Amino acid sequence: MNKLHGTGVALVTPFTATGAVDYAAWLRLLDFAITGGVDYLVINGTTGESPTVTASEKIELLARARQHVAGRVPLVYGIGGNDTAAVEGQLRSTDLTGVAAILSASPAYNKPSQAGLVAHYQRLADASPLPLLLYNVPGRTASNISADTTLKLAQHPNIIGIKEASGNVEQCLAILAGKPADFLFLSGDDMLTVPLIACGSQGIISVLANAFPQKFSDMTRAALAGDYARANELLHYFVPLNPLMYEESNPVGVKAALALQGVCEAAVRLPLVPASDGLTARIKALL
Incomplete structure (x- = not known):
């Protein structure tokens, strides 16, 4: 999966x-990302406000992107959730025509044991027509996929990798x-991209890259090429920006940054609310 x-x-x-859903802005966003040089696009993740996007909207977003x-x-x-059978x-x-892989966040709220996580993902991997990426994000799900569990799941032929967002460097x-x-x-x-590449990571699924x-x-390319002087220079640019992306919850901050650049509106769906005037002003000052 290079x-x-x-x-x-x-x-x-x-x-x-x-x-x-602003489908015209959706197409602008796709072009903004591609012309900016990203390597691939992730649709219907948590940054895409997947809990409040309807099933029919998700189908339409994927179809238009394809x-x-x-x-x-x-x-x-x-494609993820906390009901294994429903997922x-x-x-x-x-219809997954044209899709390279599935990203599946671990079950939120249920707080399954490590054995439960193994059983959940093995069942999904058996059912999935495409390769599966695990997604560990304890800050959203209230449970952690341990390193041992990840390595156990890595033995499944249809589980090809993990998006690891625990923030636990030792893990x-x-x-x-x-x-x-x-x-x-x-x-x-995002802020661990460069150091983790230095330790063997193959990349990042990023919020800031929006x-x-x-x-x-x-x-990311500089780090993968071993040019850590250039990679660190760019990483340091994001140090003051990154916390503002999450201060009022994701994707509130990054949508404010996109709106300031004319890519899309800052609008989000309840229970999220758009960035406050103060947060928007601080993002604008850094831009």
């Missing part, structure tokens, strides 16, 4: 001021040290 090395962007879902991107970069599609049904019923190193050579390790934390595709992609 085509999923480098920078993947966890795309936001653009909305109009009235809350409808047509508009037209093979220029790979597409990864998010299995979505994997079997969704990341344990996975990198023990994983099979062909198992993808992708950072889920609003800063060129700088972020250049940073």
